[in-house]
Amino acid sequence: MLQIWGPSRLQGHVKISGAKNSALAIMAATLLCPDDCRLRNVPSLADINRMGEVLSALGVKLKRNEDILDIDARDLKTSEAPYELVRKLRASFFVIGPLLARLGVARVPLPGGCAIGARPVDLHVRGLQALGADVYIDKGIVHAYVNGGKQRLKGGKIYLDYPSVGATETVMMAATLADGETIIENAAQEPEVVDLANICRAMGAKIEGAGTKTININGVSQLHAVNYPIIPDRIEAGTFLVAGAITRSEITIGPVIPEHLRAVIFKLEAIGAKIIREDSDRLRIVPAYQHAATNIETQPYPGFPTDMQPQFMALLALSDGNSTITETVFENRLRHVAELNRMGADIRVKGNHAIIHGVPRLSGAPVVGTDLRSSAALVLAGLAADGETTFQGLQHLDRGYEQLEVKLKKLGAKLERIKP
Numbered sequence: 001m002l003q004i005w006g007p008s009r010l011q012g013h014v015k016i017s018g019a020k021n022s023a024l025a026i027m028a029a030t031l032l033c034p035d036d037c038r039l040r041n042v043p044s045l046a047d048i049n050r051m052g053e054v055l056s057a058l059g060v061k062l063k064r065n066e067d068i069l070d071i072d073a074r075d076l077k078t079s080e081a082p083y084e085l086v087r088k089l090r091a092s093f094f095v096i097g098p099l100l101a102r103l104g105v106a107r108v109p110l111p112g113g114c115a116i117g118a119r120p121v122d123l124h125v126r127g128l129q130a131l132g133a134d135v136y137i138d139k140g141i142v143h144a145y146v147n148g149g150k151q152r153l154k155g156g157k158i159y160l161d162y163p164s165v166g167a168t169e170t171v172m173m174a175a176t177l178a179d180g181e182t183i184i185e186n187a188a189q190e191p192e193v194v195d196l197a198n199i200c201r202a203m204g205a206k207i208e209g210a211g212t213k214t215i216n217i218n219g220v221s222q223l224h225a226v227n228y229p230i231i232p233d234r235i236e237a238g239t240f241l242v243a244g245a246i247t248r249s250e251i252t253i254g255p256v257i258p259e260h261l262r263a264v265i266f267k268l269e270a271i272g273a274k275i276i277r278e279d280s281d282r283l284r285i286v287p288a289y290q291h292a293a294t295n296i297e298t299q300p301y302p303g304f305p306t307d308m309q310p311q312f313m314a315l316l317a318l319s320d321g322n323s324t325i326t327e328t329v330f331e332n333r334l335r336h337v338a339e340l341n342r343m344g345a346d347i348r349v350k351g352n353h354a355i356i357h358g359v360p361r362l363s364g365a366p367v368v369g370t371d372l373r374s375s376a377a378l379v380l381a382g383l384a385a386d387g388e389t390t391f392q393g394l395q396h397l398d399r400g401y402e403q404l405e406v407k408l409k410k411l412g413a414k415l416e417r418i419k420p
């Protein structure tokens, strides 16, 4: 549990870690490569450890040294990812594309849903089928194989009904070793997709167009060793910008890639904060004394990121006037509203819309986090609230934020991790 005393004033600089959602996909991609892969700037997170467990269950050798992760996937010993590990980390479903491309067969348990939605994988499955794989689901396991085993996948044309990040990544990884050309239409354009494409290209894959709606992959027969730095985490960066805004503190964050934060920066400036570019990879936030209301609709990149929606809701709860937030990406990602209201916020949910009536202050309260980003939102609210907030749900925070409370304490926040 986290004990938080507010209101806090923050100051100083916070170091942004490597991107969780990039590292997870990239770890899966190392299955494509029967050679040494060195990943740098890898964050220390529970999710990263869990993905490492899944890879080692497949026969991969991993060696971690601070933010360096050495991966050797030369000798894969099975094509089946173990259920008890996959159910703890949805992202481990990303191994299906690389396993299928490398071995001609893959068996991966269906990842369960989670707090924010059902999280189906139909687009991943349809994408692999378009590359010539036979895919069927039996007893909760997705079985995928290329006819006659040991055959190669064939390049194909895929149109994604929704620009799914995971489905784009699954198809792109599988296509790197397929025979012929693959075109992915309506692809996700997230920076993490681009980072994944860049490491695959560094391993020798032929990929063009990552970051646009159309990605072209020309299959090669084998990939080779790589030494690759993961991009900074734009969602951790955005979370700390909101920490500065909500506590009306001027702080700097870095390293960041400002381009990845355009929508978040635009909305922070829309409510009256100033974001100053201090360096090529460092930003300073100068908050307004009183932030204004605004309206937000989450969209696939480059739109406003759903992973920043809960954090922004905490901020708008204290803005002047009425704001609305519409969550269009996940069907159940407004569960932090109830907890924010228990801290004195005035938010009403109608369908996938939240109507936020700004209040002058929040008060500390015992609150419970239901998923990673709603937990971050509650911690931010606790920093701004009057009095003590006890936050339960560290198992969510530790999945996606590297030492969040240590970084916040270094900025001057008053909070303690308490063993329950």
Ligand code: EPZ
Binding pocket: 021, 022, 024, 091, 117, 118, 119, 120, 121, 122, 123, 124, 125, 162, 163, 164, 165, 166, 167, 188, 190, 192, 306, 307, 329, 330, 331, 372, 373, 400
């Ligand atoms: C990735 O999840 C991220 N996770 C999520 O971050 C992020 O919120 C999401 O992309 C959107 O940006 C990782 O990268 C590990 P999607 P992913 O496929 O790939 C539907 C966080 O907090 N869909 O783009 O699962 C799906 O139900 C996490 O760090 C299908 O219908 O997201 C959702 O409504 C949360 N069928 C929408 O697409 C499919 O086959 C977007 O999902 C796949 C997805």
